[in-house]
Amino acid sequence: MSTNALPLSQPIVDGPRGAKPKRITPARIGVYAFLVLSALFFLLPLWVMIVTSLKGMPEIRLGHLFNWPAELTFDPWIKAWDTACTGRDCNGLKPGFWNSVKITLLSVPVSIVVAMINGYALSFWRYKGSELLFAVLIFGAFVPYQVVIYPLIIGLREVGLFATLPGIVVVHTIFGMPILTLLYRNFFASLPAELFKAGRVDGAGFWGIFFRIMLPMSVPITIVAVILQTTGIWNDFLFGTVFAGRENMPMTVQLNNIVTTTTGIREYNVNMAATILTAAVPLVVYFVSGKWFVRGIAAGAVKG
Amino acid sequence: MASSVSIRDLSLNFGNVKVLQHLDLEVEQGEFIVLLGPSGCGKSTLLNCIAGLLDVSDGQIHITGKNVTWAEPSERGIGMVFQSYALYPQMTVEKNLSFGLRVARMPKDEIDKRVARASEILQIQPLLQRKPVELSGGQRQRVAIGRALVRDVEVYLFDEPLSNLDAKLRSDLRVEIKRLHQRLKNTMIYVTHDQIEAMTLADRIAIMKNGIIQQLDDPHTIYNKPVNLFVAGFIGSPSMNFINGTLDGSNFTVPGYGVIPLSGYQFVAQKNGSTVLGIRPEHIALGEDARKLPVQIETEIEIVEPMGSDTIAWTKIGGQALTFRAAAEVALAPGQKVLIGFEPARGSVFESESGNRI
Numbered sequence: 001m002s003t004n005a006l007p008l009s010q011p012i013v014d015g016p017r018g019a020k021p022k023r024i025t026p027a028r029i030g031v032y033a034f035l036v037l038s039a040l041f042f043l044l045p046l047w048v049m050i051v052t053s054l055k056g057m058p059e060i061r062l063g064h065l066f067n068w069p070a071e072l073t074f075d076p077w078i079k080a081w082d083t084a085c086t087g088r089d090c091n092g093l094k095p096g097f098w099n100s101v102k103i104t105l106l107s108v109p110v111s112i113v114v115a116m117i118n119g120y121a122l123s124f125w126r127y128k129g130s131e132l133l134f135a136v137l138i139f140g141a142f143v144p145y146q147v148v149i150y151p152l153i154i155g156l157r158e159v160g161l162f163a164t165l166p167g168i169v170v171v172h173t174i175f176g177m178p179i180l181t182l183l184y185r186n187f188f189a190s191l192p193a194e195l196f197k198a199g200r201v202d203g204a205g206f207w208g209i210f211f212r213i214m215l216p217m218s219v220p221i222t223i224v225a226v227i228l229q230t231t232g233i234w235n236d237f238l239f240g241t242v243f244a245g246r247e248n249m250p251m252t253v254q255l256n257n258i259v260t261t262t263t264g265i266r267e268y269n270v271n272m273a274a275t276i277l278t279a280a281v282p283l284v285v286y287f288v289s290g291k292w293f294v295r296g297i298a299a300g301a302v303k304g
Numbered sequence: 305m306a307s308s309v310s311i312r313d314l315s316l317n318f319g320n321v322k323v324l325q326h327l328d329l330e331v332e333q334g335e336f337i338v339l340l341g342p343s344g345c346g347k348s349t350l351l352n353c354i355a356g357l358l359d360v361s362d363g364q365i366h367i368t369g370k371n372v373t374w375a376e377p378s379e380r381g382i383g384m385v386f387q388s389y390a391l392y393p394q395m396t397v398e399k400n401l402s403f404g405l406r407v408a409r410m411p412k413d414e415i416d417k418r419v420a421r422a423s424e425i426l427q428i429q430p431l432l433q434r435k436p437v438e439l440s441g442g443q444r445q446r447v448a449i450g451r452a453l454v455r456d457v458e459v460y461l462f463d464e465p466l467s468n469l470d471a472k473l474r475s476d477l478r479v480e481i482k483r484l485h486q487r488l489k490n491t492m493i494y495v496t497h498d499q500i501e502a503m504t505l506a507d508r509i510a511i512m513k514n515g516i517i518q519q520l521d522d523p524h525t526i527y528n529k530p531v532n533l534f535v536a537g538f539i540g541s542p543s544m545n546f547i548n549g550t551l552d553g554s555n556f557t558v559p560g561y562g563v564i565p566l567s568g569y570q571f572v573a574q575k576n577g578s579t580v581l582g583i584r585p586e587h588i589a590l591g592e593d594a595r596k597l598p599v600q601i602e603t604e605i606e607i608v609e610p611m612g613s614d615t616i617a618w619t620k621i622g623g624q625a626l627t628f629r630a631a632a633e634v635a636l637a638p639g640q641k642v643l644i645g646f647e648p649a650r651g652s653v654f655e656s657e658s659g660n661r662i
Contacts, residue, residue: 194390202404203378216394
């Protein structure tokens with residue numbers, strides 16, 4: 001035992017010790033005040049949308065944009081969903097909603113499965129020219145959609161898929177491929193190559209390694225892909241207008257038809273309700289899975 | 305003894321880079337071969353070629369008498385252990401062990417029997433229902449070895465299996481691998497850059513550099529009779545002293561010091577001129593012990609490095625650095641004048657230009 005050790009109870013008085021105290025400085029208060037004000041500012045349009053959608057038309061005409069409705073009504077919401085007119089049909093957003101559900105439910109899995117296999121093959125089963133193919137595929141992400149629409153229309157017409165549900169699914173799969181393949185390839189490239197080698201020594205082939213080793217490991221990145229594709233496909237307007245055909249008009253296209261109608265009076269409350277209804281699905285997806293999204297993006301080391 | 309793995313005239317190129325060049329290697333049945341070399345020497349590449357994970361550019365690979373040059377890894381009769389363990393993270397230890405057997409559609413009772421045997425040998429029975437994340441590094445590597453064992457093959461390949469473990473675990477598992485080899489008596493090919501692992505485990509060591517095997521011999525010969533400067537410098541820690549000088553008959557002249565008579569050294573070739581004399585630090589004696597030896601040198605100590613078990617001292621001979629190993633109890637201090645000595649027969653002489661032993 002050392003003889004010059006301090007007794008434990010002796011207080012240490014010479015200078016700072018332990019955790020540094022946190023002080024609230026005026027600068028910090030300023031920063032928070034700025035953040036809160038900007039958040040409120042950016043939330044303002046949403047507030048206007050919500051209160052407008054809950055007002056009747058006479059009250060809207062008074063022009064008190066920010067006021068809480070004097071007479072609360074849910075009629076605009078019901079009308080937007082059920083009876084608003086899109087062109088000649090007056091069934092509201094309902095059919096569009098179900099069309100969007102159909103398109104999304106089919107396109108998301110198909111595009112993800114294709115991209116998953118692409119990414120797996122491109123990162124583990126390299127062959128002559130695979131790097132070039134990958135580069136070309138990534139280049140696809142930079143091609144403006146409008147450029148390829150016309151050739152794509154002709155192509156789909158020739159195979160009889162234009163203006164059909166399978167047609168729009170094919171279109172979404174093609175346009176989702178570059179970014180999703182990149183996502184999956186980078187994810188698989190981040191896994192140790194020895195895992196793949198171990199699978200080969202154990203006798204598993206291309207599909208064996210894919211289904212039994214790689215697929216169970218790619219859950220986090222698949223969640224990212226699902227979120228990315230669900231919101232992307234749900235929000236899509238261009239492909240829906242061009243490729244879906246009258247029977248499969250997605251919700252976004254119907255919303256546009258309701259809002260931009262040129263005959264009769266503009267029903268702002270119905271328009272607001274319809275817009276919120278359309279935006280609700282991606283919003284819910286984000287709120288429910290935001291945590292997973294960030295985690296998966298980090299795992300794949302891809303910037304969102 | 306029958307040849308277990310036979311590599312004939314093997315070459316591998318990545319584009320223009322020649323990784324392996326006309327390599328021949330015969331591994332006998334039951335032999336423990338260590339491929340040793342610095343990083344980038346082609347040792348892991350060679351192992352991957354044997355495993356079938358890399359396609360060779362030229363040459364043949366035979367395993368237990370069969371030409372497997374074009375065979376799939378699973379058809380070659382090999383098991384492999386990787387540096388990063390490469391356990392399947394979503395499977396339990398048991399599923400990891402049995403994966404290869406399940407892929408091969410082996411009957412259930414046979415799988416159970418083999419898994420039981422492997423887990424008994426490696427003492428991992430209590431871990432069978434755990435996932436790899438719940439295991440420590442040493443346990444993971446044991447499971448990885450188990451995955452090779454259940455395949456019940458003739459040849460086991462190890463790719464730096466201990467490099468990811470800490471020093472204590474490394475030496476424990478090293479002994480365990482040695483025990484495993486003595487029990488199973490299978491052919492094992494083991495890649496490492498750690499010379500201690502190589503020396504302790506190997507029946508024969510193949511020292512590689514730039515895709516060429518420099519020397520293939522038992523550890524004793526590699527240590528005492530290195531065939532060239534590279535092998536001499538690579539094996540041994542602290543490394544061998546190299547003294548530059550000129551040779552005339554058996555007289556070795558060190559510039560700035562004088563002549564060292566190499567009496568008793570067995571030359572393999574007689575060459576005069578510029579040569580290098582190599583002496584291991586542990587072959588240099590100090591003080592009284594040095595007086596009995598044929599070569600004696602008076603010198604001054606520059607730096608002392610106490611290692612605990614022994615002490616490394618740095619001195620100079622004719623301006624060239626010379627280290628020697630002394631017992632830990634001997635008190636040494638910088639500036640101290642000492643007498644050191646060695647026996648030329650225990651040294652090695654190399655031709656300067658080619659680096660080959662003479």
